[in-house]
Amino acid sequence: MSEDEKDKFEDMIMRRSTYRFATVDYDNSFFKDYVINQVKADRKCLETESAKRIADAPLGVITKWSCVYLFKVMTLVRNF
Numbered sequence: 001m002s003e004d005e006k007d008k009f010e011d012m013i014m015r016r017s018t019y020r021f022a023t024v025d026y027d028n029s030f031f032k033d034y035v036i037n038q039v040k041a042d043r044k045c046l047e048t049e050s051a052k053r054i055a056d057a058p059l060g061v062i063t064k065w066s067c068v069y070l071f072k073v074m075t076l077v078r079n080f
Contacts, residue, residue: 027051 013021014036023031030051033039046052 024050027054030054 010016011020013019019032019036021036022028026048027050030041030046031054034041034054041055043052043055046055
């Protein structure tokens, strides 16, 4: 990942220990752990349907690379 891509990831998702991307309060902690930090979760412990849907999504859905790609697509759409 280039320095520019790393900066974009940090601007959009997480810089050091400060999260910049979040979801609804009741799933936010799980989202940060499972998607951003990619900590494995026990599906039996998931309390909400939305958390189960997040867990069912491919783990690589949000990675540093995909966030950079998403940023580029958003920039193109915004400038269109």
